[in-house]
Amino acid sequence: MSQPQVQRVERVETFTSPSIPIGKIDHYFQITARGSTPRREVIAGITTFLAMVYSVFVVPGMLGQAGFDVSAVFVAVCLTAAFGSLLMGLWARLPIAVGCAISLTAFTAFGLVLGKGLTPAIALGAVFLMGLLFTAISVTGVRSWILQNLPAGVAHGTGVGIGLFLLMIASSDVGLVVKNAGAGLPVALGHVTAFPVVMSILGLAAIFGLEQRKVPGGILLVVIAVSALGLAFDPNVHFKGIFSWPQLSAPGHASLIGAMDVKGALSMAVLPSVLALVMTAVFDATGTIRAVAGQAGQVDARGYIHNGGRALTADSLSSIFSSLVGGAPAAAYIESGVGTAAGARTGLTAVVVGLGFLGLIFFSPLAGLVPSYATAPALMYVGLLMLSSVAHMNMDDKLDALSGLVCAVFILLTCNIVTGIMLGFCTLVVGRVLAGEWRKLNVGTVSIALALAAFYGGGWAI
Numbered sequence: 001m002s003q004p005q006v007q008r009v010e011r012v013e014t015f016t017s018p019s020i021p022i023g024k025i026d027h028y029f030q031i032t033a034r035g036s037t038p039r040r041e042v043i044a045g046i047t048t049f050l051a052m053v054y055s056v057f058v059v060p061g062m063l064g065q066a067g068f069d070v071s072a073v074f075v076a077v078c079l080t081a082a083f084g085s086l087l088m089g090l091w092a093r094l095p096i097a098v099g100c101a102i103s104l105t106a107f108t109a110f111g112l113v114l115g116k117g118l119t120p121a122i123a124l125g126a127v128f129l130m131g132l133l134f135t136a137i138s139v140t141g142v143r144s145w146i147l148q149n150l151p152a153g154v155a156h157g158t159g160v161g162i163g164l165f166l167l168m169i170a171s172s173d174v175g176l177v178v179k180n181a182g183a184g185l186p187v188a189l190g191h192v193t194a195f196p197v198v199m200s201i202l203g204l205a206a207i208f209g210l211e212q213r214k215v216p217g218g219i220l221l222v223v224i225a226v227s228a229l230g231l232a233f234d235p236n237v238h239f240k241g242i243f244s245w246p247q248l249s250a251p252g253h254a255s256l257i258g259a260m261d262v263k264g265a266l267s268m269a270v271l272p273s274v275l276a277l278v279m280t281a282v283f284d285a286t287g288t289i290r291a292v293a294g295q296a297g298q299v300d301a302r303g304y305i306h307n308g309g310r311a312l313t314a315d316s317l318s319s320i321f322s323s324l325v326g327g328a329p330a331a332a333y334i335e336s337g338v339g340t341a342a343g344a345r346t347g348l349t350a351v352v353v354g355l356g357f358l359g360l361i362f363f364s365p366l367a368g369l370v371p372s373y374a375t376a377p378a379l380m381y382v383g384l385l386m387l388s389s390v391a392h393m394n395m396d397d398k399l400d401a402l403s404g405l406v407c408a409v410f411i412l413l414t415c416n417i418v419t420g421i422m423l424g425f426c427t428l429v430v431g432r433v434l435a436g437e438w439r440k441l442n443v444g445t446v447s448i449a450l451a452l453a454a455f456y457g458g459g460w461a462i
């Protein structure tokens with residue numbers, strides 16, 4: 001029995017640098033066994049943190065337009081990213097960072113609050129219900145059934161549509177696109193020479209260049225640079241300090257901690273949006289976690305993700321936590337791929353990210369220093385990246401692909417994600433039947449299409 005033990009020690013030592021002893025942290029995260037080093041994991045964690053820290057400015061900006069207290073949301077975003085990343089790192093032991101999802105934040109702010117006229121408390125209740133459902137389907141295996149039965153075209157179309165939605169939100173917010181005062185088309189080009197518009201376009205171009213050069217934290221650098229220009233030339237931008245104790249509420253605003261209204265979210269006007277949030281999160285979380293885990297070498301030959309069940313559960317639990325502290329739905333961040341490119345292989349990377357966000361809660365005055373035209377380039381960039389989902393549509397199955405495109409286009413045209421999903425499902429089902437391809441349908445797809453059609457036909461949609 002002693003010989004195999006000696007062989008195992010020798011295999012470990014081949015990965016180990018003499019200057020880095022095997023300690024408890026190394027053993028817990030299996031750093032050496034996965035071919036990495038503590039130093040590499042820490043550097044990768046800092047790199048990932050810099051790549052996604054822009055969210056602490058973008059998310060409060062969007063929710064602030066919907067009536068949320070910006071300072072309180074800043075703290076909530078930091079706490080959510082800290083909780084989710086630490087849980088992912090310590091429990092799932094994967095180098096995947098978690099934070100408030102930009103796409104789902106747009107859904108919450110512009111779809112639920114501004115679109116449906118819900119209060120922030122009810123919107124937080126919807127986020128809580130979404131987290132509960134997502135957790136339930138993650139731990140029970142229903143998630144696998146959903147992924148196998150829901151049409152891929154609509155799934156990818158939802159991502160494309162949300163990307164277009166983000167582009168519209170960012171463009172209209174800075175005045176690049178405005179309402180058309182005359183007859184004809186609903187929108188028109190804004191004042192392209194206005195300072196916010198010029199800064200947004202230059203900022204977007206700068207992000208393109210920095211990301212192409214793979215500069216760590218390129219998006220953050222652009223946000224900082226544009227904010228500095230705004231402070232220098234825009235009289236509406238004021239410096240309010242750098243450090244402060246975490247603000248759970250501002251004068252005239254109630255605290256967002258525990259402010260969710262779950263009872264108000266349990267209504268026919270809100271539940272379809274909750275289901276849309278869940279469906280979007282299922283595809284986004286699974287795709288992101290699989291992609292990052294694959295880059296980190298944590299997907300086996302059968303396609304199973306190392307600790308994949310824990311990873312998805314950590315992702316969904318983070319949305320529950322976010323609703324409790326007053327934030328937006330959480331999700332694994334694709335920016336984690338920047339960390340894996342820097343050598344991340346273990347959960348220590350995610351732990352470093354979580355600790356970074358935990359320390360960031362003392363810098364909330366910076367959120368008020370960042371104007372909308374400084375975060376608009378980041379929103380546009382994320383929206384453009386989401387358009388890449390169209391490449392995953394199978395054009396050999398035109399009905400599936402075209403129904404996905406219907407979903408994408410009408411998310412933008414109606415400014416309503418649920419409406420786009422409804423039209424995508426209904427056109428797919430009716431198209432399959434008329435084409436004589438009804439055998440390609442399944443119970444899940446037909447049931448969702450009928451439920452959404454009944455919801456809209458019954459006049460429950462707002």
